Amino acid sequence: MKPYKSFIRSILKIQRTCQLYIYPRIAKFGVGRGQWYFLNRLLFENDGLNQETLSEEMVVDKAHTTRAIRNLEENGFVCCQKDEIDGRKKKVFVTEKSREIESDYHQIFKDLNAILVKDFSGEEKEALRNYLHRMMNNIQEFIDESERTSGH
Amino acid sequence: MKPYKSFIRSILKIQRTCQLYIYPRIAKFGVGRGQWYFLNRLLFENDGLNQETLSEEMVVDKAHTTRAIRNLEENGFVCCQKDEIDGRKKKVFVTEKSREIESDYHQIFKDLNAILVKDFSGEEKEALRNYLHRMMNNIQEFIDESERTSGH
DNA sequence: TGTATTTCGTTGACGAGTCAACTAATATAA
DNA sequence: TTATATTAGTTGACTCGTCAACGAAATACA
Incomplete structure (x- = not known):
């Protein structure tokens, strides 16, 4: 296998191959393949962001964010709370359940980075x-x- | 915006942001967002690969390859031909129509690489x-x- | 104040991509 | 040769992610 001239092609291939690493491992925690990056952001940095901000940071459509957060909420990983000042905004927080798995869950991504x-x-x-x-x-x-x- | 500690997070974000560049531009040629990387591989390197090989190179499920190639075929960008030696294999070739747009289409990705x-x-x-x-x-x-x- | 505009989130429809089950062709081995 | 296993491609069901349209809350402005 030779290096690609195209940077975007390399990026895409690394990204896809990493998914093969990530999917089966997050599945063990009950986290779906469209949700892990939201949980990572909220759990490993800070929570309380609204969905608009999450959409921008993750570079995904806000429609997908709505459904991904709803899914995480239904599975008990996050809980949402209306912004007191701006009633349109929905702030997302991680739950105790997420904090309990945090260390083991984080290890998946530490290991992946080390492999890369x-x-x-x-x-x-x-x-x-x-x-x-x-x-x-x-x-x-x-x-x-x-x-x-x-x-x- | 600060650099991420996580390599996979950076890779993912670059990849997604690049899609925002790519999608509207390939759409002008009638190429869908799940097909451009197949067409790039066949058009800018060499064609005649079978779907199994394409799936491995693109790191996608072979089921998706089946449907993406069918879509490209229906839109006249590629044509398929059964392998004479191994009747299970389907070899994929680019068409004259693809060759005609090749230069303009290629420019999209040259430009993106230059931006990156x-x-x-x-x-x-x-x-x-x-x-x-x-x-x-x-x-x-x-x-x-x-x-x-x-x-x- | 009231009206128009923008912003945040949701929904429906659809294409992208995965997973498992299947068919048909080839390869392996008795 | 025949039985068995592997390989290439397809299909169905499902989740992921986008796009356009919408409603509600907030903001801008007359």
Whole structure:
């Protein structure tokens, strides 16, 4: 297997192969393949975000966020609460049940990260982080720009 | 926006944001969002692959490949032909119609790649390509290994 | 104040992608 | 040769994710 000229092609393939790692492991916790990244965000960083913010951060349609959060709620991983100040917003919090599995659940993703860069030096990992961050900013900036001018 | 500690999280976000770039552009050619990577593989590298091989390369379920190729065929981008030696295999070829749009269609992905690494030096691009390739091998190797031992 | 506009979330319809069960063709082995 | 197992592709049922339309709450503005 040779390196791809196309960056997006490599990104896509890594992403898909990682799903093969993630799906069977999160399934053991009862988390669906369309929900893990929401739970990760809320559990490993901070909760209390509303669905609009979650949609933007995860870069998914808000319709999907509605259904994914509802699913997580039905399975007891999160609970929602209307924003006192702005009645349109629904704030999402993780439950005690999520906190109980947090450590074991987190291990899945720590392990995956270790596998991805298993032969990388410390400097290489730092460079990679920097490159990924810049690529993310570059494409995000382009999308934001075109929304501001034409679309919106 | 700060860099993520998690590599898979960065990969996923870049991948999703790129879809926002790709979808409206391929739609102009009549190519669906579940088909572009098949067409890219066949058009920009070489055609005549069977569906099993395509599924492996794209890292998608063969059921999806069946339907995606059927869709591309119905829209005139590819045509299929039974393998003379092995009657189970279906070889997929691009059509004249695909060759006609090839140059304009290819430009979409050239542009996207340029956007992603717009502020990267030549050395940085080379390093990135190397890192992506190694990550891909690392996770692929892990998946192959676990299939060989437990699953299969 | 009342009217228009924007924002947040939901719903319905649909294409994307997975999983398991199946058919048909090939390969293996007695 | 015949029985068995494997491989390539298809189908059905399901979840994931998008898009467009909508309702309700908040905001902007006359």
